Amino acid sequence: MDLRGRIELFGVANIFQLLHLSEATGKLVLIGSGQRARVYFHQGRLIYARTDARTERLGDYLVRTGVLDRSQLEGAKMKAGLTEGKRIGAILVEVGSITEEQLKDAVRSQIEEVVYQLVGIEEGTFAFYSQIYPENEDILLDVSLDYLMIEGLRKLDELGRQDG
Secondary structure, eight states: OOOEEEEEHHOHHHHHHHHTTTTTOOEEEETTTEEEEEEEEEEEEEEEESSSOOOOOHHHHHHHHSOOOOOHHHHHHHHHHHTTTHEEEEEEETTTOHHHHHHHHHHHHHHHHHHHHTTOSSEEEEEEEETOOOOOOOOOOOOOHHHHHHHHHHHHHHHHHHHH
């Protein structure tokens, strides 16, 4: 572990910014708000994020956004049950239900949503491990960290206004 501390001392956005400015490569683990998240950086760019908190599954996201209908998803799930180790997104592309570009867009949107959730964590711990990359992830994010932080903080502000 190369860096660790308490989230409440810095805030998630500032921790992201520190890793960005130092052009860090590795895995940041955040534990707080009832979740454990892993955020990966490559040369200071946030490239992947996932959380063990309840999040929308890829297939459900594609149905909700109108890219896929429920019957296509159910068919792909049946095929996934027969195909060991193949992900639902790869199956959907393989059978022609979605394009590779639609899959990439959906995965990127999900990663962005995870990042937006993480910015709202106010208490907990963080640890950064250098030179660790995401395993078995073909689709990585390539979006400005500044954009992600501004959008995440904007969403937090909107939630605060709705609650207040």
